[in-house]
Amino acid sequence: MATPVKQTTSATSRSIVAAAGRADQGAESAAAFAVEAERFADARVLRYRVPGFETLDRETKQLVYYLYEAALCGRELIYDQKYRYNLAIKRTLEQIVRHYEGDRDTDEFRALTLYLKRVWFANGIHHHYSHDKFEPGFGAEQFAAWVRDTPAQFPRRDGQSLEELIAELTPVIFDPRVDAKLVSKSADSDVLTRSAVNFYRGVTQEEVASFYSTKLAPGDATPISLGLNSRLVKERGALVEQVQKVGGRYTQAIERMVSWLTKAVAKAENEAQAAALRKLIRFYERGDLKDWDEYNVAWVNDTESDVDLIHGFIEVYHDPLGMRGTFESVVSVRDEEATRRIAAIADTAQWFEDHMPFLERHKKREVTGVTGKVINVVIESGDAAPTTPIGINLPNADWIRKDHGSKSVSLGNVVAAYNAVRGGADREFAYGEDELSRNERYGELALTLHIDLHEVIGHGSGQLEAGVASPSETLKNYGSTLEEARADLVALYFIVDPKLIELGVMPSLDVGHTAYDQFVRNGLMQQLNRVDLGKDVEEDHMRNRQLIAAWAYEHGRRDNVIEKRSRGGKTYYVINDYAKLRGLFGELLREVQRIKSTGDYAAGRELVERYAVKVDRALHAEVLERYAALNIPPYSGFIGPRLVPVEDAGAIVDVRIEYPDDFSAQMLEYADRYAFLPTWN
Numbered sequence: 001m002a003t004p005v006k007q008t009t010s011a012t013s014r015s016i017v018a019a020a021g022r023a024d025q026g027a028e029s030a031a032a033f034a035v036e037a038e039r040f041a042d043a044r045v046l047r048y049r050v051p052g053f054e055t056l057d058r059e060t061k062q063l064v065y066y067l068y069e070a071a072l073c074g075r076e077l078i079y080d081q082k083y084r085y086n087l088a089i090k091r092t093l094e095q096i097v098r099h100y101e102g103d104r105d106t107d108e109f110r111a112l113t114l115y116l117k118r119v120w121f122a123n124g125i126h127h128h129y130s131h132d133k134f135e136p137g138f139g140a141e142q143f144a145a146w147v148r149d150t151p152a153q154f155p156r157r158d159g160q161s162l163e164e165l166i167a168e169l170t171p172v173i174f175d176p177r178v179d180a181k182l183v184s185k186s187a188d189s190d191v192l193t194r195s196a197v198n199f200y201r202g203v204t205q206e207e208v209a210s211f212y213s214t215k216l217a218p219g220d221a222t223p224i225s226l227g228l229n230s231r232l233v234k235e236r237g238a239l240v241e242q243v244q245k246v247g248g249r250y251t252q253a254i255e256r257m258v259s260w261l262t263k264a265v266a267k268a269e270n271e272a273q274a275a276a277l278r279k280l281i282r283f284y285e286r287g288d289l290k291d292w293d294e295y296n297v298a299w300v301n302d303t304e305s306d307v308d309l310i311h312g313f314i315e316v317y318h319d320p321l322g323m324r325g326t327f328e329s330v331v332s333v334r335d336e337e338a339t340r341r342i343a344a345i346a347d348t349a350q351w352f353e354d355h356m357p358f359l360e361r362h363k364k365r366e367v368t369g370v371t372g373k374v375i376n377v378v379i380e381s382g383d384a385a386p387t388t389p390i391g392i393n394l395p396n397a398d399w400i401r402k403d404h405g406s407k408s409v410s411l412g413n414v415v416a417a418y419n420a421v422r423g424g425a426d427r428e429f430a431y432g433e434d435e436l437s438r439n440e441r442y443g444e445l446a447l448t449l450h451i452d453l454h455e456v457i458g459h460g461s462g463q464l465e466a467g468v469a470s471p472s473e474t475l476k477n478y479g480s481t482l483e484e485a486r487a488d489l490v491a492l493y494f495i496v497d498p499k500l501i502e503l504g505v506m507p508s509l510d511v512g513h514t515a516y517d518q519f520v521r522n523g524l525m526q527q528l529n530r531v532d533l534g535k536d537v538e539e540d541h542m543r544n545r546q547l548i549a550a551w552a553y554e555h556g557r558r559d560n561v562i563e564k565r566s567r568g569g570k571t572y573y574v575i576n577d578y579a580k581l582r583g584l585f586g587e588l589l590r591e592v593q594r595i596k597s598t599g600d601y602a603a604g605r606e607l608v609e610r611y612a613v614k615v616d617r618a619l620h621a622e623v624l625e626r627y628a629a630l631n632i633p634p635y636s637g638f639i640g641p642r643l644v645p646v647e648d649a650g651a652i653v654d655v656r657i658e659y660p661d662d663f664s665a666q667m668l669e670y671a672d673r674y675a676f677l678p679t680w681n
């Protein structure tokens with residue numbers, strides 16, 4: 001599970017410069033480092049540093065370099081997984097931008113480059129957050145003319161003429177009715193036929209359910225993650241899984257990943273890390289999901305290494321049925337100092353579990369191996385880039401988490417980059433001076449602690465009742481929203497607990513109260529900035545936040561726990577009673593845990609549909625208006641550093657890190673270096 005960025009991080013000015021250097025960095029880093037590189041459409045592009053990279057020893061740098069290449073080799077998989085036309089469109093547009101010799105100083109050509117930037121930012125032609133197809137902003141005729149007039153190779157199918165390629169892509173790009181939505185979770189229609197994602201071809205939701213129902217062994221205590229690494233298609237009337245592995249689907253990229261991972265094994269820091277990497281390679285070679293589980297167990301057991309790798313088909317948010325994983329990779333180095341804070345929480349995991357407001361039978365008697373740490377990202381790829389989570393907790397399989405534990409990381413240098421550009425929105429939506437000054441003092445710590453608790457304690461907590469299948473089977477399309485809600489509720493429940501003061505991770509309850517202010521402001525108002533007027537809330541994390549905040553608002557109404565106030569024509573939500581609000585969060589947490597533990601689909605559906613989806617139109621319009629006045633892009637993505645091996649007589653003697661600052665240049669560089677997949681898969 002990944003924790004995305006919250007609305008509360010935001011920029012105030014166009015070019016923000018932060019001195020992100022640290023004492024342990026080389027001389028170069030003493031210079032100011034521009035965090036914000038660029039803005040376009042609803043996005044801004046930031047940069048992060050990798051503190052301490054220069055001081056790693058040569059072997060470790062080599063290891064990081066090999067993992068960096070293994071990560072980037074898979075970067076295009078997400079394009080194809082999201083939508084079967086993404087690679088064709090991306091490559092066609094890239095060819096025009098690279099080679100078109102005509103006039104570029106026109107509104108239409110500028111619209112083309114803007115559209116391509118948005119496609120890069122979203123890894124496809126649907127918005128990464130709203131999932132709506134982009135409007136291109138230039139005409140179909142103009143598109144056809146550019147393709148015809150550009151002296152370059154275009155990604156045609158075998159035997160396809162250029163005109164046929166244009167004819168095939170035109171409705172896909174320009175007709176707003178064609179594959180309008182990336183992922184549809186609407187309850188009242190077949191979610192597969194209404195979603196553009198490329199995980200299924202020619203099959204209905206019902207057929208998928210019956211296909212996998214025969215593959216489930218009832219009572220299996222260690223079930224594999226069915227469907228995680230494949231596409232399901234109908235071939236000659238039969239359902240077939242196309243498995244992503246060496247020799248299978250996406251082999252062209254996977255073979256290269258394996259080759260870099262193999263080099264990495266030789267440079268592993270220790271045997272546990274080498275063992276995990278070998279199991280990952282085996283998984284890619286055979287495509288067997290049992291190997292995937294074995295790899296995850298080995299990965300969880302690799303707790304001593306400084307360098308860590310997340311690499312695989314992992315998050316299932318893009319599959320409306322929550323089975324198939326999009327490719328992502330994160331290569332990171334441990335941040336020792338910050339890790340001590342999160343370790344204090346992780347070491348207390350059993351205390352938290354014992355003090356959960358769950359029903360007794362839903363508590364784990366023994367919490368195993370919850371490890372939490374802070375990492376500094378070196379590179380991210382696939383689903384984790386250019387937009388990145390700020391916290392990650394893996395693996396996703398419930399039984400591995402229960403029997404072997406999980407690893408939870410907070411992305412320290414990414415969070416630092418966000419904090420460097422924080423600003424205005426909190427000022428706009430906070431009600432009083434108290435709330436505001438508290439937010440300025442504790443806002444960053446409140447956010448960090450919330451993420452720590454969400455990842456380290458939240459996702460790993462609780463247990464299913466005996467015989468209840470995994471939530472992806474029982475709660476289906478509501479599973480992800482409810483799981484995120486559960487983890488957020490755990491964080492909210494404990495963030496006002498004096499235990500955290502005792503642990504030395506926060507100075508006073510004001511930090512927790514700040515977290516409550518942030519959460520309520522965001523869940524009821526601020527995050528609506530990411531939804532188009534008239535649309536429902538769709539994204540899982542957003543649904544979860546609205547669910548919690550709206551539920552607490554309604555259930556606390558009699559006692560005026562959260563009060564809706566109006567001042568100068570603006571709406572505010574003000575918390576009057578923090579203790580009672582904690583009680584409400586605890587009550588809802590117990591219920592969400594019960595839903596998960598018993599697989600109560602009907603109750604889960606009712607909670608989500610009632611509180612998490614619908615938006616008050618007038619309030620929504622007000623939020624959009626207030627944000628528009630602030631001029632803050634709602635989404636951020638990152639330009640990654642570049643690692644350059646320094647060779648001497650054919651051997652790598654050092655690895656240099658560079659920090660590019662041009663988003664488009666990096667995307668084109670990646671397109672040159674890492675385009676291994678065929679256009680048509």
Ligand SMILES: [Zn+2]
Nearest residue numbers: 001002003487
């Ligand atoms: Zn989460």
